Amino acid sequence: MKVELKNIGKKYENRENFTLRGIDLTIEEKDFCVILGPSGCGKTTLLRMIAGLNSVTEGDLLFDGRRVNKVAAKDRDIAMVFQSYALYPHMTVYDNMAFSLSMRKERKKIINERVMEAAELLQITEYLHSKPSDISGGQRQRVALGRAIVRNPSVFLMDEPLSNLDAKLREHMRVELVRLHKKLGTTTIYVTHDQVEAMTMANRIVLMNDGKIQQTGAPDEFYEKPGNIFVAKFIGSPTMNMFDGCITDGNFVFDDGVVRIVPSEPLKKLLDPYEGKNVSVGIRAERFEKDSIHRNNIKCTIDVIEMLGKEKLLYCRLSNDKEIVISAPGYNRYEEGMEYTFGFDDSVVHYFNTETGERINK
Amino acid sequence: MKKQKHKNALYLSDRQPLAFAGKIGVLMMYIILASWAAAIIWPLYQMIVSAFNGRQGSYLILNREFEFSWEHFEYLFEETLYLTWVKNTIFIAVTTAIVILLIVSFTGYAYSRYRFKGRRASLMAILLIQTIPTFAGIAAYYAMHTIISNIIPAFSRQMMLVLIYAGGGIASNTFILKGYIDSISTELDDAGRMDGCSSMKVYRLIIMPIARPMLAVIGLWSFIGPFMDYLLPRVLLTSPQTYTLAAGLFTLINDIRNTNQPAFAAGGLLTAVPIVIMFILLQNQLVSGLAKGSVKG
Amino acid sequence: MAVYNEFLYDTIGNEHPRKNLYLLEVARLQEQIRNSAKSDKTEFVRELRELKRNRKSHPYNVSLSAFKKDEKTFRKNLSESKKAYSREIKGRFSPKITRLKILGFLSGQMEPFYKPFTGLSYDALMHYEEALIIQRQIDGVTEFISEHETAMADAKAARKTIGGEDNKKARAGLFDFKKIQRQKYKADIASLRKKIKEGIISKKAFEAEKAQLKKKQAYAILVKSYELPGKGNRELIKSLHYQVTKGFRREITVLNANIADLRRKTPVEITRVVPVNAFLSFFLPGFGQVLNGQYIKAIFFFLISIFTYVIAIPYSLGYANFQGDGIAGLISLAADGSKLDKSLIFMIEGTLSVYLIIFAVVLVYISFRDVFKVDRDRIRGVRPRNWFETKTSLFEEGFPYMVSFPAMFVIVFIVLVPITTTMLLSFTGMDPQNQSKFPWVGLENYKLIALGQGIAGKAFWYILGWSVVWTLVATTLAIALGFFLAVFTNNERIKGKLFFRTIYLLPWAVPSFITIMFFSIMFSPNGAMTEIITKLLNADAAIVVKYNPMLSRITLIFIQGWLGSSYIFLLSTGVLQSIPEDLYEAAQIDGATAWQKLKRITLPMVLFQTAPLLIGQYTFNFNNFSVIYLFNGGGPFNPTKYGNLAGSTDLLISYIFKLTTDNQYQSIGAAITMVISLGLMVFAFFGFRNSKAFKKSDTE
Structure with missing residues (x-):
């Protein structure tokens, strides 16, 4: 029925x-x-x-x-x-x-x-x-x-x-x-x-x-x-990493460039109306890749490592103390207290209008 | 061989082994418990002995002579209206229990499951009003009986008594039953509704069978009440023909003309035995019923 | 001046535009007058006046009255054609289907008539949509009913052919089936027994298994038995009958409910702005409902009118009284009545009148509120409920009131009326000289008590003092005894718990009047206890407790301790067993001694959980009539101190008893009753208010 x-x-x-x-x-x-x-x-x-x-x-x-x-x-x-x-x-x-x-x-x-x-x-x-x-x-x-x-x-x-x-x-x-x-x-x-x-x-x-x-x-x-x-x-565990920043010169900037994301061309058009406005960006934990060839990277220090078997959860800190969670395959080796660079692909970044909360890149 | 003995002496209890002082304490406890038990048993034992002692006159005295006899029981059944009193008491008790159950089973359900105006205030008011001794209204009860029996000739004093007992039991029993029904998940009501029950049917087919233990306790208490009460029957009932057990047995020790204390002991014994057996068998339910009503509300 | 709102509002509060263009114009003008500057106002006011003057010729009003006229003729024709239609289909269908057909016919006529007017008036819109709803649903219902009715007819026809060979065969089959089932059951049980013997399952498991098997077998046979043609057919007919009647009712309910929903969504528009109906009908409940167009509801409210004008008011004016004179009797107290008239009866009938009048006033007010609310809402745009809606909400919201009505009735007449009477009695002079007739005396009785004068007052303060001492000491003794006995018995090192528990239960289980009377016998001059006490103290003369006030009091306190400890013991035992073990373990790790554990854990837990019951014990003992009266009738007596009535162990309650029942000083007794009741109520109020039970319902 x-x-x-x-x-x-x-x-x-x-x-x-x-x-x-x-x-x-x-x-x-x-x-x-x-x-x-x-x-x-x-x-x-x-x-x-x-x-x-x-x-x-x-x-x-x-x-x-x-x-x-x-x-x-x-x-x-x-x-x-x-x-x-x-x-x-x-x-x-x-x-x-x-x-x-x-x-x-x-x-x-x-x-x-x-x-x-x-x-x-x-x-x-x-x-x-x-x-x-x-x-x-x-x-x-x-x-x-x-x-x-x-x-x-x-x-x-x-x-x-x-x-x-x-x-x-x-x-x-x-x-x-x-x-x-x-x-x-x-x-x-x-x-x-x-x-x-x-x-x-x-x-x-x-x-x-x-x-x-x-x-x-x-x-x-x-x-x-x-x-x-x-x-x-709400969906996904661990919870998606969110960055509340703004669009400057077509790029997403979080806290004075601690994170800077250069969007791909089609996305740039969508983000145009948001120039100078607040935008939030979300990236899932498993979408970060070590030693990647992507042009967007972040640097972070690992605080705690949780070993779950098939995966490892890395609780990291950015240079401005913002905490993020990264999920990596269980067989990769990481050291607590060390700094690593992780990259991610354009297509996995979720853009949201901070004020309304609505998604931008539909 | 030695090893074996050691094994037997293995200390298995979780409790600390007792020191000397502790042992004294336990002994003291036993002494206290036993002496209180004796204090309880002795008067009851005396009653039983007197009831069966053929060597007793119409006044009870502590005499060492004992001769087993049924004579006091015979006196009770032949010379007094004992059986009538039993019948009266049972009539009053049963009617009271039925009236209370009928009324309370609805109010308990309504107070538990429905939020309506004046719910809390009315319960509180009734509970407070009931701290006033029932017997306060005695003058009014007389007059009301006169009025009602003039309109309905069949309305006897005993029925008035039933109504008074019922009126007195509604509030507290509603409270107790409400507490019990509160502990039944409302999802059962919902399930019943989905399965095709109306409000009435939800109560009759689902809630009532589940609340049956508590209803039984309420019924039992209401039934026992008239057996225990002396005051109201004494005041309201006028002729020995209509007396309940309490009022009737009192005539055996109070009224000089037919004083017969051993017969009283016999009557008391006969009355007490079934009630005591019932209490012993149902003690858990009776106590939990009381406690639940007050604690959980 | 009538002020109109530009919009109409329905029950939920949604806005609807007005369809009445005339009123809309008025509302807009009024709005402009309110908002504009002073200079412009006159212009608008003039315009408004103009508009109002030409009300009749306003195009909207013209077309509305034309519609109303049309509607009237249409309605008249409709009832004609309805009659014709019912004649036409008469006898061709079952009653239910006939009803549905007529309903369908009516809606079929109404729909095209109202359709052109839907923009004109909300009433027309509602009738139109109502007709649509009916048409949408009626076919389905008719089909459902006729299908089931046909099936029913078939089943009934089939019944005639049942019997003879088939039935016999089926019976034999069932018989065999039963036999096989029983054999199977026996075999199963036997194998279970075997398992018990081998020790595979316990006795308990066996019993459970057996009960299950039994049920299973019974079910199988029951289900099989419906295969008998006769029984099966009967069941089928019953089931179909249920489907038809319940199904019909259900579908009609759904239809009505949908129409009701439509009524909630479609506003109503009237020109009145003052809810006059309520005031017009204040004194005649039911009439207002008629004005509001709720006719069936009105019938019920007319019952209130009947109650008020036929029962309550005449009775309180003195008509149809048993003896009294209504409320007037309450004032005169039969002072100048005939010899047979009794003041007390006048008083009770007066009280009854007062309660009847209170009821009547409340009911009339409820009716007023109802009319007022409906009328006010109608002005806002909310359509009055029709009978179906009223009935439904009555069954839903009125359910708790309906089922608690018997309780309320009993409480008013058995508890409230007598208590009110007692209260009134305390202001009168009912004493042995004035039994059948007594006057009002105001606060005289209370004065006597307070000053310790007169027959009753003299002993009052002594007795009050003893009552308080008795209550505190006897109850506390019982509580302490019961509590410690429970703690000891529940000690893990004590063996024979069951034995002690059973013994300690006895004082509670044996009806107390029996034990008290027996104690009374034992303490009488030649009783057993008297003998023992005399011997123990080696006294020359027999020491008779009952002759000595102090000894009597002490004995009574001990007897109550004996009687009351049992109940506390059981109560505490229950709580003790529910205290979680880990609390004690935690305390032990923290290094608490046994005494500290008792003081810090056990005692607070028990007290907290049983507080209301313990409070109940204190109030109970304050009014513990039987132990005092049955032991020694309140004696020993000491007329110089207590007067002729009371004895030295009398409590207030037994004193009241003696005053009122034995000596007929009813009014003084009533006054004392009122005093102690007030005290007890205050005491109990704080007790109950602080109990968990009431706190919990606070937060609900």
Whole structure:
């Protein structure tokens, strides 16, 4: 099912300002859409509005072109997986999964078929008749998924479903969820604050902050072409190195020439209007190369080296004490306290308008 | 052989080995605990003995003679209205428990899950008003009973008593239940709503079954209350036919005409035994219920 | 002068331009008058006056009234054609579909009529879009319903053919299935048992496994049983029935909700600028709602009118009273009534009247607020809610009020009315001489108490003193006992915890009236304890505690310690077990002694967590009637000091009891009650306010 949000706004009753406003978003059929953002950005509110648990103050919410603003949650043909799983503790796994169908007075035989089907898909047939308190966290997670699947909904909503699992299990479930999505092909809207989950699972990410959508797009777009400074800083680990400088004579200058970047010709044209104005530049840690042939270089001293195995993180300092992080292959040798020169290619530099935060080199 | 012994003496406890002073301390503790246990058991033991002692007159005296007999129990059942009192008490207790459960289960849910005007103020006000002893309104209760029973003849003094007990139990029990429901994740409500429940159904099918232990505790407390209370039945109920156990048994030691202290001991024993068993079996729930209500609110 | 705004605002606060061009011109002129210099003003004022004078001939107003006229005839024709249409389709469809068809027909007529006027008036725009919404949805709904109704008809037809051979076969099949399932279950259980014997699984695991198997088997059979043609068919019909009724209701709700949404987005435009409806209808709740066009809502508000004018006011004027005279009775207290009239009843009915009047006033005010708000919002441009919207919000926001109504009812009548009565009683002269009729005496009773005069006042201060001492000493003793017993019992080196816990529970579990009465017996002149004490002290004459005030008091304090420690013991035990072990370990590493650990960790933790309950214990003991009264009736008595009523161990509560119940000095008793209640309330207020429970809900 295609989910469309048109100019959606939410204002809580006893609050002065809108929590969310002007949200426009289209989630195509069969999408795995991840809504990503720091806590308090309104992503859960948005999901709950789609679910029908919170009312929509303004705008239109369309499911396959049908307006559902006022349709009760149970009648929206959706299913939700909650952060705490929200399994009914007094019912067995079977009853948990059958609950929504039996609320609809569905026939026992059909309920049984659906539950069994879902249970087999998720490999939970063994403990169908246990209580949720008797099974492990990962199993509960599967039951929660099963409860959603049984309804055979057109949209899955997931509210940070993996945040209660330990790291190993989370990794496993991530793959499992993607596999499940491939198999069922149901539109999925997934809320998380974890960018790794977003990057690995989504075929479409919506990044939110301060009640607004910052950028939507495929995961690689986010990484390679962040739309503004917030996105650039939020996505990627380690965080992108940012330099707040200005354009002088067509070149980017940071702090009296500690860093000076000479842009390539096509870029120069884009940067023309910014002559004398403040511009921020971002370069990802892994884009620095030692002993390079690039014309843009920086000199820095290494403070600390973190060895991660396949890569090394170099925490360096420029001559004006500005800290930057550089990622280098694990087999390269560096010494702490030594000065090195790193170069980078033109194409990997992200230019942003410092005032608006918007990207310049689109 | 020697080695073996050494192994046995291996000190396995995490605790420090006791010094001499520590040993004295532990001994003192045992003595204190044991003597308090004795202080508790002795009067109760006396009661049991007197209840079964055929050599007792109508006044209890500490005599060394003991002869096992059921005569006091026989007296209790044949000469007094003991069974009527039991029946009255159970009627009042059960009705009170039902009324309180019916009312409180809704208010507890509403106070926990909904933010509405006057929520906090009303709870505080009711809690404060309830520090006023119930018995303060006694004159009014009489008159109100006169008025109501004139309109509804079937409205007995016992029903008035039930209403008073219920009225007195609403606020604190609402508080306790609210605390318990607060600890149930609201995501369960949301899940229920998505699965097709209305507010009422969310409560009935999801919250209530989960809160059942606490509801049981509240019901139990409301049930026990009338067994424990002496004051209100004494004042409100006028004829021995309508007495509860407390008021009825008191006539056995208070009223000179039918004083029979051993029979009182027997009656007391009969009343106490089921309650004591219940308390011992359910002590954890009863205590946790109380503590939760006050601590978590 | 009516001031108009250039824009209209809807519920959310969005701006909409006016469609009423006349009002728009007025608003603009007014705006110009406000903003222009003095010299230009006269010109604009003149212009405005001119405009207003020619209001009727303003082109917009002309076309608006033409539209209104058209609309009237259209509506009339519409109801005609609706009748014709319903006659036409009568009997051809099921009731539900008929309803939908008529709805569709109406919207089909309305859409083309209103379409040309959408630019003229917001009302027309709304009707037009409403018709569009209905048309967009109605077909889907009709299709859904008719599909399910057909399926239902099929299922019902199928029911007739069920029976005979098929059924028998199915039954036999089910029987066999059950048999197989049972056998399987037995085999599974047997293999599990074997595992137990071999020690592979524990007993507990076996029980859990067994319960699961049992459920599994029951489910399998249950599901299978629906394969019986009869049962399956019944279930199918039930399911379809549910789909049809619920589905219909759901779709209609969605339709209504969408229309409601439209109403929120489409403003309303009226010429009035003063919310007069509220003031017009102040004394008649319901009427204002009618003026606002909310007819069904009005019915409910008329109930308030009925309550006010048929119940509350007549009752408080003295009609339909049991005996009293409404509020007037509260003043006269039956002073010049007949012989049978009782002041007390007059007082209670007076109090009741006051509460009824308060209710009525509150309800009338709520109605006024409602009308006022709707009217004011309408002037701003917000469309009044229709019945569907009102109903929905009532069910959502009104839910907590609705479900707590029984509680409120009980509390008002069982708690508030009696307490108010007691309060009033304390200002009257109800005493043994004036039982059925008594006058108001003002603060006389309080004066008596304060000055220590009269029958009751004399002993008051002595008793208050003893009550306070009793409360502090007895409660603190119980708390200390309970706490230390809990600490000792929970000491890791003490064995037999369960034994001690069970014993210590007993004083709490045995109903206290029984133990107190039994203590009373044992301390009576020839009781067991009297004998023991006499022997121990080697006295010549028997030492009877009950005859000696000081001994009585001390004994009572110990009895309360005996009774009360149990509860504290259990409470403290609960808290002690929840204190994390690492706190103690940390303290141990820091070099704390056992005593320091107790003082710095255990005691504060327990006190902090149980504070409200401990406060409750103090107030409880202040009013601990039973232990005093049942032990010795407040005695021993000392008439020279306490008067004839009270004894030397009486607490205020038992004193009040004696005053009011045994001796009928109700008003003095009420006055004392009020004094101690006030004190207790202040005490409890600070206790509760500082408790975690209330602090937490502060931050919510």
